[in-house]
Amino acid sequence: MTTELPVLATKAGASIRETALANGLRVLLVERHLDPVVAVMLWYRVGSRDEDERTAGVSHFLEHMMFKGSSAFGKGEVDRVTTLLGGSNNAFTTNDHTAYWFELASDRFEAALLIEADRMRALLLDPLEFAAEKAVVLEELAMGLDDPWRRLTELAQEAVFGRHPYRRPIIGHADALKRLTVEEMRAHYARHYRPENAILVVCGDFDSRSTLRIVESHLGAPWPAALLVDEPFRPVPTEPVGEKRFTMTWDDECHRVAMVWPSGAVGSKEDWVLDVVSTLLTGGRLSRLHRRLVLERGLATTVSTQNDARVDCGAFWLMAECAQGVAPERLEKAIDDELARLCDETIPAKELDRAKKIIASGEAYDSETVSDLAEELGEFAIDAHWRLSLESLDHIRAVTVAEVRDAARRVLATSRRVVAWSHPTEKQRKSPAKRAASSGKRR
Amino acid sequence: MSTTFTPPRTIPSLSVPFERHVLTSGAILLVSPRAGAPVCAIQAHIRGGPALDPKGREGVAWLTGALAEQGTKRRTEEQIAGLLEPAGGDISGDASGLAGSIVNDEWELLADLLCDSLTNATFPAEEVRRQKTRVLDRLLIERDDPRQQGGLRFRKLVYGDHWLGRAAYGSRASMARIRPEDLRAHRAANWVGRRAVISVCGDVDPARVKRVFERHLAKWRTGTLLATTPPVLPAIEPRVDAFRAERQQVHLYLGHLGVRRSDPDYAALVLMDHVLGTGPGFTNRISRKLRDELGLAYSVHASIHSSAGILPGTFTAYIGTSPQHAKTAIDGFRAEIRRIQTEAPGADELDLVKGYLLGSFPLGFERSSRRTGYLTAAELHGFPPDHLTRLLHEFAAVTPEDVRRVAADHLHPDKSCICASGPLSRAELAEIAGVSIEHAEKPSRARRAARRPNPTHVTQAARRPA
Numbered sequence: 001m002t003t004e005l006p007v008l009a010t011k012a013g014a015s016i017r018e019t020a021l022a023n024g025l026r027v028l029l030v031e032r033h034l035d036p037v038v039a040v041m042l043w044y045r046v047g048s049r050d051e052d053e054r055t056a057g058v059s060h061f062l063e064h065m066m067f068k069g070s071s072a073f074g075k076g077e078v079d080r081v082t083t084l085l086g087g088s089n090n091a092f093t094t095n096d097h098t099a100y101w102f103e104l105a106s107d108r109f110e111a112a113l114l115i116e117a118d119r120m121r122a123l124l125l126d127p128l129e130f131a132a133e134k135a136v137v138l139e140e141l142a143m144g145l146d147d148p149w150r151r152l153t154e155l156a157q158e159a160v161f162g163r164h165p166y167r168r169p170i171i172g173h174a175d176a177l178k179r180l181t182v183e184e185m186r187a188h189y190a191r192h193y194r195p196e197n198a199i200l201v202v203c204g205d206f207d208s209r210s211t212l213r214i215v216e217s218h219l220g221a222p223w224p225a226a227l228l229v230d231e232p233f234r235p236v237p238t239e240p241v242g243e244k245r246f247t248m249t250w251d252d253e254c255h256r257v258a259m260v261w262p263s264g265a266v267g268s269k270e271d272w273v274l275d276v277v278s279t280l281l282t283g284g285r286l287s288r289l290h291r292r293l294v295l296e297r298g299l300a301t302t303v304s305t306q307n308d309a310r311v312d313c314g315a316f317w318l319m320a321e322c323a324q325g326v327a328p329e330r331l332e333k334a335i336d337d338e339l340a341r342l343c344d345e346t347i348p349a350k351e352l353d354r355a356k357k358i359i360a361s362g363e364a365y366d367s368e369t370v371s372d373l374a375e376e377l378g379e380f381a382i383d384a385h386w387r388l389s390l391e392s393l394d395h396i397r398a399v400t401v402a403e404v405r406d407a408a409r410r411v412l413a414t415s416r417r418v419v420a421w422s423h424p425t426e427k428q429r430k431s432p433a434k435r436a437a438s439s440g441k442r443r
Numbered sequence: 444m445s446t447t448f449t450p451p452r453t454i455p456s457l458s459v460p461f462e463r464h465v466l467t468s469g470a471i472l473l474v475s476p477r478a479g480a481p482v483c484a485i486q487a488h489i490r491g492g493p494a495l496d497p498k499g500r501e502g503v504a505w506l507t508g509a510l511a512e513q514g515t516k517r518r519t520e521e522q523i524a525g526l527l528e529p530a531g532g533d534i535s536g537d538a539s540g541l542a543g544s545i546v547n548d549e550w551e552l553l554a555d556l557l558c559d560s561l562t563n564a565t566f567p568a569e570e571v572r573r574q575k576t577r578v579l580d581r582l583l584i585e586r587d588d589p590r591q592q593g594g595l596r597f598r599k600l601v602y603g604d605h606w607l608g609r610a611a612y613g614s615r616a617s618m619a620r621i622r623p624e625d626l627r628a629h630r631a632a633n634w635v636g637r638r639a640v641i642s643v644c645g646d647v648d649p650a651r652v653k654r655v656f657e658r659h660l661a662k663w664r665t666g667t668l669l670a671t672t673p674p675v676l677p678a679i680e681p682r683v684d685a686f687r688a689e690r691q692q693v694h695l696y697l698g699h700l701g702v703r704r705s706d707p708d709y710a711a712l713v714l715m716d717h718v719l720g721t722g723p724g725f726t727n728r729i730s731r732k733l734r735d736e737l738g739l740a741y742s743v744h745a746s747i748h749s750s751a752g753i754l755p756g757t758f759t760a761y762i763g764t765s766p767q768h769a770k771t772a773i774d775g776f777r778a779e780i781r782r783i784q785t786e787a788p789g790a791d792e793l794d795l796v797k798g799y800l801l802g803s804f805p806l807g808f809e810r811s812s813r814r815t816g817y818l819t820a821a822e823l824h825g826f827p828p829d830h831l832t833r834l835l836h837e838f839a840a841v842t843p844e845d846v847r848r849v850a851a852d853h854l855h856p857d858k859s860c861i862c863a864s865g866p867l868s869r870a871e872l873a874e875i876a877g878v879s880i881e882h883a884e885k886p887s888r889a890r891r892a893a894r895r896p897n898p899t900h901v902t903q904a905a906r907r908p909a
Contacts, residue, residue: 363481
């Protein structure tokens with residue numbers, strides 16, 4: 001194993017090597033010597049996708065508990081060691097994966113590997129710490145509930161993903177979290193935190209050969225065979241049979257809309273085309289929706305889209321805030337008109353070229369730091385394959401005018417979307433001061 | 444490679460190499476070449492900022508920066524966007540000038556467009572009307588946002604009527620009064636060579652950068668240096684305000700006037716902050732106590748050094764928590780502040796902070812924009828070329844007693860202002876904070892805010908706020 005690994009590809013001045021340890025852990029070694037810094041990211045293929053109603057939120061909660069003590073690193077030790085060495089760490093959970101990262105000077109990153117090895121195998125999950133951290137997670141959830149966009153997108157997400165676990169918020173729901181037991185979390189940990197379910201990315205200023213030896217010594221020990229456990233049932237949403245609409249209220253002056261359509265999985269042909277569609281619609285000041293709705297007609301204060309491709313299936317999001325004095329119906333009609341144009345008219349080649357250039361230029365920003373590069377490669381690796389990160393521009397450049405039109409017609413049809421509106425509360429609408437403040441005329 | 448978790452004992456030598464030039468226009472040009480950098484960043488700082496706003500038209504300096512790339516004598520807003528965006532470029536502005544970044548190979552395009560905006564911005568009436576309308580709409584929405592209102596009201600409590608006590612963009616009323624000619628007049632009077640500091644970082648040849656900026660800024664008016672007057676700021680004394688809104692959490696701010704960056708205690712205050720409320724992870728006392736032990740919050744922190752500037756910053760302790768925990772949180776802040784004022788931290792605690800500061804500084808300069816930000820700050824504050832290394836030596840020399848002393852000298856837990864936004868009234872806040880209601884400021888009638896929406900919360904949750 002410690003023989004020289006071949007360089008499989010290069011990206012942003014970095015040489016990429018890949019191997020798998022005997023216990024199944026995949027390792028990406030990404031060497032770049034621009035700064036004396038190394039990022040260590042460990043990715044687990046577990047997220048809210050792997051939960052059911054009973055355990056909703058456990059993946060994210062477990063991410064918190066990974067800092068609350070393991071066999072060799074007691075409570076607070078992960079932060080203490082990182083701080084003592086002048087480094088930084090954090091972690092995040094998505095629908096499909098959970099990732100832990102460290103950034104340290106290149107002469108001391110081994111500490112991160114020791115920590116990851118220990119907490120992959122021997123997390124304490126002390127019941128007292130579990131109870132204390134549950135209170136923190138519930139506060140985090142409460143913070144999210146104070147955000148109208150979070151409430152609105154969760155409403156729409158629940159509808160668009162049908163019975164798939166993607167319908168639930170990553171952080172879970174308060175009732176499920178309150179009754180979650182440490183035993184349930186222990187089972188979740190034992191099942192998913194295993195070398196064959198993880199990918200290690202080491203990126204930055206190091207020597208691949210000697211680093212691989214260190215990785216093997218800390219993370220290469222054999223593991224007992226995995227328990228056979230049924231996968232959660234994840235029915236991919238069936239084709240919608242009509243538009244679904246929801247409304248909620250919020251005590252401010254804003255009409256907000258979130259539209260969402262079911263779409264394809266990460267790395268699919270549709271994924272690349274929808275990246276282009278998203279850029280055509282809202283990428284920059286010359287994009288169609290921004291130009292028409294915000295700048296020319298003054299119907300919206302902001303508009304954005306997001307191609308949210310996930311492992312099993314995806315969603316295409318459109319979010320906008322109504323300008324004051326504009327009826328929500330007018331904004332929705334204007335959005336519909338623009339989407340219809342995308343479906344019915346041929347996009348000028350120059351416009352398509354501009355969108356592709358904007359996406360291509362994003363590559364520089366995605367690799368500016370070693371942590372950026374580790375995240376870019378690691379996310380593709382855990383959800384699909386890291387080579388997609390290198391091939392993505394070829395896929396984007398290959399997108400044709402016809403493919404954009406076809407994807408728009410297929411995906412963005414009115415009949416298959418969820419529309420969620422947030423309107424000001426009755427009290428808000430009746431406030432004389434507020435009516436006066438928002439009574440400006442609009443074109 | 445170390446396996447004992449002991450940081451090297453030596454103090455690293457650290458610098459951001461750069462060339463300094465004074466251009467014909469009087470502008471100072473700082474260029475930091477960085478081989479292999481994928482992104483080039485340029486920052487054009489104009490001295491003055493909101494202090495120069497005309498009375499009643501607060502927000503002029505901010506809007507001048509925000510709209511400077513919305514059209515020039517040479518190019519329309521559409522033409523600028525058409526050139527910039529396909530190259531991965533972006534220019535944004537505020538009361539302190541303009542900043543931009545671009546894919547490195549296109550840096551000359553960014554230099555051209557940024558200089559064009561600096562010297563030739565025309566502020567077309569239609570663009571100004573359009574953008575002003577958007578800002579006014581935004582401010583109306585944020586008038587009801589507790590997080591925004593809490594932060595703004597806390598600043599008002601600390602700074603009173605000084606411009607530091609308001610948002611850079613003013614109020615809805617002052618913003619509504621701003622006309623295109625105000626912006627043109629502000630740019631003409633204040634955006635001049637002798638008030639500008641331009642920083643460039645990327646994979647660039649400094650000699651060529653100098654030639655390019657000389658060419659683009661050859662006709663820029665030299666102007667005069669900025670005249671400044673010492674600020675008159677309210678005394679440190681307890682004041683209370685609250686923004687009532689029905690939410691799950693209450694945002695609590697506790698603090699007072701802070702220090703200038705030039706304060707001789709700055710290095711010791713940085714260490715004190717890390718022990719008290721900004722140390723990474725949960726290594727600082729406030730996070731450890733209020734979040735880790737008591738489970739009161741997801742987001743909690745305290746700092747005095749991070750806002751220190753040419754003018755005094757603030758000491759701010761913040762927590763977002765459930766309303767039933769508000770009293771525990773306020774008591775917790777005060778207890779930890781008093782503890783650090785009376786008990787010097789242990790040697791282990793200080794070693795931890797020193798290990799972090801000496802080890803992390805070299806990691807902080809990976810992004811080109813971070814380097815331009817540092818170069819600009821170094822010029823404005825008059826840092827010597829070996830400033831970073833000197834600072835690391837100052838950190839290393841701080842003793843536990845220094846930390847206790849600066850905490851005692853610069854923190855005032857019993858004279859702190861307290862602001863809450865969320866499901867708490869001003870009277871309720873005054874009661875749980877143990878502050879006489881007579882000390883409570885009347886709520887400001889002006890309601891201001893400025894955060895742009897970030898409606899993409901659907902795909903990630905994290906252990907700590909990013």
